[in-house]
Amino acid sequence: MAVAPERPQVAVAPEQLRDVVAEFPVLRRTVGGHPLTYLDAAATSQTPQRVIDAMTRYYTDVRASIHRGVYPLAVEATELFEGARARIAEWLRSTPEETIFTANATMAINLVAYTWGRQHVGAGDTVVVTEMEHHSDIVPWQLLCAERDAKLRYVRVSDDGHLDLDHLDELLTEQPKLVCVVHISNVLGTINPVAEIARRAHAAGATVLVDGSQAVPQIPVDLAELDADFYAWTGHKAYGPTGIGVLHGRRELLEQMPPFIGGGHMIHEVRDQMSTWTDLPWKFEAGTSQIAEAIGLGAAVAWLSELGLEWVREHEQALVADALERLAPIPGLAIQGPTSAAERGSLISFTLAGAHPHDVGEILGRRGVCIRAGHHCAQPLMRRLGVGATSRASFAVHSTAADIDHLVEGLAEVRRVLAL
Numbered sequence: 001m002a003v004a005p006e007r008p009q010v011a012v013a014p015e016q017l018r019d020v021v022a023e024f025p026v027l028r029r030t031v032g033g034h035p036l037t038y039l040d041a042a043a044t045s046q047t048p049q050r051v052i053d054a055m056t057r058y059y060t061d062v063r064a065s066i067h068r069g070v071y072p073l074a075v076e077a078t079e080l081f082e083g084a085r086a087r088i089a090e091w092l093r094s095t096p097e098e099t100i101f102t103a104n105a106t107m108a109i110n111l112v113a114y115t116w117g118r119q120h121v122g123a124g125d126t127v128v129v130t131e132m133e134h135h136s137d138i139v140p141w142q143l144l145c146a147e148r149d150a151k152l153r154y155v156r157v158s159d160d161g162h163l164d165l166d167h168l169d170e171l172l173t174e175q176p177k178l179v180c181v182v183h184i185s186n187v188l189g190t191i192n193p194v195a196e197i198a199r200r201a202h203a204a205g206a207t208v209l210v211d212g213s214q215a216v217p218q219i220p221v222d223l224a225e226l227d228a229d230f231y232a233w234t235g236h237k238a239y240g241p242t243g244i245g246v247l248h249g250r251r252e253l254l255e256q257m258p259p260f261i262g263g264g265h266m267i268h269e270v271r272d273q274m275s276t277w278t279d280l281p282w283k284f285e286a287g288t289s290q291i292a293e294a295i296g297l298g299a300a301v302a303w304l305s306e307l308g309l310e311w312v313r314e315h316e317q318a319l320v321a322d323a324l325e326r327l328a329p330i331p332g333l334a335i336q337g338p339t340s341a342a343e344r345g346s347l348i349s350f351t352l353a354g355a356h357p358h359d360v361g362e363i364l365g366r367r368g369v370c371i372r373a374g375h376h377c378a379q380p381l382m383r384r385l386g387v388g389a390t391s392r393a394s395f396a397v398h399s400t401a402a403d404i405d406h407l408v409e410g411l412a413e414v415r416r417v418l419a420l
């Protein structure tokens with residue numbers, strides 16, 4: 001293997017990074033005598049102590065059902081829950097009324113498909129997605145299009161891992177009802193120009209949904225500037241707990257949409273044969289909410305905004321630049337997606353000639369190096385790339401240059417074990 005070039009300066013001051021690492025209890029673990037090298041934040045992030053504490057406090061000191069109770073505990077729980085919503089909305093420059101809690105990003109996208117979609121998409125209409133969508137931004141539209149006899153069209157991905165915007169323009173001449181695009185690809189890492197895509201789609205009369213699942217924890221996101229109609233993301237990739245996601249929607253659309261799930265909490269009045277709906281955002285939050293999870297996500301967002309997403313981006317981009325340089329000379333290793341760290345989020349997918357990604361993941365795992373192997377819920381993209389699966393290393397706020405060393409050393413071991 002070629003000698004590694006001089007390593008770029010990792011952006012963050014070592015003391016600051018130490019504090020960030022110390023915030024994650026799981027990183028104190030060892031695996032088979034090796035330190036835990038967690039490079040799978042794109043699948044799910046680890047939990048900062050702040051988030052664990054916020055949720056524990058709800059369960060130990062404040063637990064009560066929200067909104068309906070008039071006793072102090074219930075009022076406090078409601079304030080924590082709605083305070084979390086307000087903080088999340090403010091952080092992304094949305095509003096609390098336009099910030100709906102869901103179970104995850106998948107549920108957020110299905111909410112749009114089952115309500116707005118069934119209201120607006122009819123026979124012969126077109127829905128546009130891209131070849132780099134996660135299944136959660138494909139399958140709901142397949143179901144809708146099959147039910148409505150509508151067409152599902154895919155914006156092509158170029159060989160260098162970018163969306164072909166000329167092809168988007170071509171598809172926009174079909175006057176699609178909806179354009180769905182991922183903000184940062186969970187396979188290629190590509191950061192898509194979603195504001196420009198929204199501008200073009202709106203000019204063609206389409207509604208726009210952005211899947212921000214990877215973007216929210218990685219880059220500053222300003223929904224007011226972005227101007228999408230719907231923006232979906234998931235809490236467990238943004239240092240929050242599992243079981244909570246968010247859908248931001250344009251108020252005018254949300255007001256016109258029918259509810260998704262019916263039940264308690266989302267009604268204004270229930271008569272024997274019909275009901276009327278309560279205000280936004282609760283119209284879309286039937287049943288008892290994920291109270292602890294929302295409070296946990298609020299704590300995650302508070303912590304992230306203290307760190308500053310500019311800091312997060314700078315830190316992770318420096319790591320990605322370093323990793324791209326360290327991985328490139330490994331014989332047989334091919335990196336998918338844009339070549340420059342400036343054009344990608346904090347993840348790198350790669351293939352290693354002669355090695356199945358599951359074997360790569362398994363051998364690395366024995367050394368405490370956790371990466372993801374598989375199709376990453378993006379089978380149409382795998383077909384486009386001509387691969388069945390890839391290995392994916394993804395970086396987080398707590399990642400360090402030592403993590404990249406462990407990855408590179410682990411890959412040398414993979415090559416040794418598999419006699420590559």
Ligand SMILES: Cc1ncc(COP(=O)(O)O)c(C=O)c1O
Pocket residue numbers: 042043104105106107134136137182184185186211213214234235236245377
């Ligand atoms: C880009 C993207 N969209 C959507 C999802 C789905 O997230 P969830 O399973 O939390 O709904 C993922 C998760 O891997 C993702 O990476």
